[in-house]
Amino acid sequence: xxxxxxxxxxxxxxxxxxxxxxxxxxxxxxxxxxxxxxxxxxxxxxxxxxxxxxxxxxxxxxxxxxxxxxxxxxxxxxxxxxxxxxxxxxxxxxxxxxxxxxxxxxxxxxxxxxxxxxxxxxxxxxxxxxxxxxxxxxxxxxxxxxxxxxxxxxxxxxxxxxxxxxxxxxxxxxxxxxxxxxxxxxxxxxxxxxxxxxxxxxxxxxxxxxxxxxxxxxxxxxxxxxxxxxxxxxxxxxxxxxxxxxxxxxxxxxxxxxxxxxx
Amino acid sequence: xxxxxxxxxxxxxxxxxxxxxxxxxxxxxxxxxxxxxxxxxxxxxxxxxxxxxxxxxxxxxxxxxxxxxxxxxxxxxxxxxxxxxxxxxxxxxxxxxxxxxxxxxxxxxxxxxxxxxxxxxxxxxxxxxxxxxxxxxxxxxxxxxxxxxxxxxxxxxxxxxxxxxxxxxxxxxxxxxxxxxxxxxxxxxxxxxxxxxxxxxxxxxxxxxxxxxxxxxxxxxxxx
Numbered sequence: 001x002x003x004x005x006x007x008x009x010x011x012x013x014x015x016x017x018x019x020x021x022x023x024x025x026x027x028x029x030x031x032x033x034x035x036x037x038x039x040x041x042x043x044x045x046x047x048x049x050x051x052x053x054x055x056x057x058x059x060x061x062x063x064x065x066x067x068x069x070x071x072x073x074x075x076x077x078x079x080x081x082x083x084x085x086x087x088x089x090x091x092x093x094x095x096x097x098x099x100x101x102x103x104x105x106x107x108x109x110x111x112x113x114x115x116x117x118x119x120x121x122x123x124x125x126x127x128x129x130x131x132x133x134x135x136x137x138x139x140x141x142x143x144x145x146x147x148x149x150x151x152x153x154x155x156x157x158x159x160x161x162x163x164x165x166x167x168x169x170x171x172x173x174x175x176x177x178x179x180x181x182x183x184x185x186x187x188x189x190x191x192x193x194x195x196x197x198x199x200x201x202x203x204x205x206x207x208x209x210x211x212x213x214x215x216x217x218x219x220x221x222x223x224x225x226x227x228x229x230x231x232x233x234x235x236x237x238x239x240x241x242x243x244x245x246x247x248x249x250x251x252x253x254x255x256x257x258x259x260x261x262x263x
Numbered sequence: 264x265x266x267x268x269x270x271x272x273x274x275x276x277x278x279x280x281x282x283x284x285x286x287x288x289x290x291x292x293x294x295x296x297x298x299x300x301x302x303x304x305x306x307x308x309x310x311x312x313x314x315x316x317x318x319x320x321x322x323x324x325x326x327x328x329x330x331x332x333x334x335x336x337x338x339x340x341x342x343x344x345x346x347x348x349x350x351x352x353x354x355x356x357x358x359x360x361x362x363x364x365x366x367x368x369x370x371x372x373x374x375x376x377x378x379x380x381x382x383x384x385x386x387x388x389x390x391x392x393x394x395x396x397x398x399x400x401x402x403x404x405x406x407x408x409x410x411x412x413x414x415x416x417x418x419x420x421x422x423x424x425x426x427x428x429x430x431x432x433x434x435x436x437x438x439x440x441x442x443x444x445x446x447x448x449x450x451x452x453x454x455x456x457x458x459x460x461x462x463x464x465x466x467x468x469x470x471x472x473x474x475x476x477x478x479x480x481x482x483x484x485x486x487x
Contacts, residue, residue, distance in 0.1 A: 026284035031406035033380035063394030141305035191466030199476020229453025242454035257438040
């Protein structure tokens with residue numbers, strides 16, 4: 001592949017190298033830690049491209065570039081593909097090391113916040129709610145699991161593929177790719193779709209978990225408990241996590257149902 | 264012998280949470296269902312997975328934040344639900360409790376692993392600064408292997424410890440099925456609604472759309 005734009009000299013990148021980088025993206029957080037965060041993973045993903053530097057994998061430029069790419073880095077794991085593409089391009093374009101360092105630092109914030117809003121707070125809950133709706137509407141195990149995995153990973157893979165290509169294509173001017181409407185307006189569209197889906201999915205999924213033949217009495221009680229519980233949680237403004245409270249409530253209930261009531 | 268396949272599944276689901284490939288096979292609605300299928304009853308796993316998924320909507324795996332590890336925990340819960348004695352209302356609340364407790368411990372184990380990864384990275388900092396590809400590959404491989412082992416160990420310990428507890432709870436359960444299910448669902452729903460509010464309420468029209476969806480969803484329940 002020969003690309004233009006983003007740097008002074010177009011750089012060829014073989015299909016094998018591109019596939020190598022792409023497959024490594026799935027393990028970008030394999031050595032995630034509290035000091036370098038995903039820095040080593042970035043180096044791991046960029047490494048196949050660095051072999052094309054003058055001198056090859058034994059040359060000083062290769063080692064210098066790999067060392068630079070393994071330093072501290074943080075981003076959303078899927079959108080890190082943008083950074084990997086762009087950083088590989090800058091290294092092969094022969095951009096000076098100090099400029100790459102500054103570029104690398106500048107990428108962290110946007111790639112983290114955009115990815116968190118788009119994926120973790122958008123696409124993931126939307127796909128979860130879609131699967132819960134399918135479950136609530138009577139879907140069997142295979143249909144529910146397939147719905148979730150196919151929907152979620154269509155977006156997941158598309159984002160990784162796009163990110164790598166956009167990063168490689170734009171190099172140091174990759175900010176233009178991140179200003180696309182998908183990132184600007186996508187979270188709001190997903191939030192609206194998620195709100196609509198949540199309204200449909202929650203009652204049907206809850207009714208199915210309660211089970212048939214239990215009458216509508218439990219559902220009415222559950223709706224009241226849900227309203228009171230959720231309003232309380234929202235008003236706590238994150239001072240307590242709901243899953244911890246649920247853990248405490250269930251533990252107390254299990255104790256009551258097995259020990260206290262038994263006695 | 265179901266422990267070995269369940270342990271392998273728990274390891275893979277635990278690995279998927281962060282390290283590889285983050286395809287969200289670790290989400291409760293997937294992992295618990297497959298865990299249930301491995302133990303012979305995918306439907307039981309799906310029921311528990313749906314309830315835990317509602318609770319898991321609250322925790323977003325954002326960056327360096329600390330969150331429960333739902334992957335291995337959901338496999339354990341699905342397998343426990345699938346193998347529970349039939350007829351008792353106890354296993355559903357018990358297996359959801361098992362999922363939450365295991366996810367909590369799993370979250371701590373992920374933090375420990377990240378600290379351990381940092382110790383290993385620090386020990387090899389000079390090699391990393393020399394640009395050694397061998398060191399990079401070794402650290403990545405170490406991270407993957409350790410995370411896989413973490414998920415397997417968590418699954419084995421949790422499943423082995425909780426299997427007799429769930430069985431005993433099924434025998435000694437003294438609350439009727441209606442109340443048991445209603446309490447579980449109420450707890451899960453309260454967390455889920457609060458989570459949906461937290462994640463989506465900022466967007467224009469989202470409250471109206473939620474209300475419209477709720478009317479449609481309740482109508483579906485009433486008419487079905």
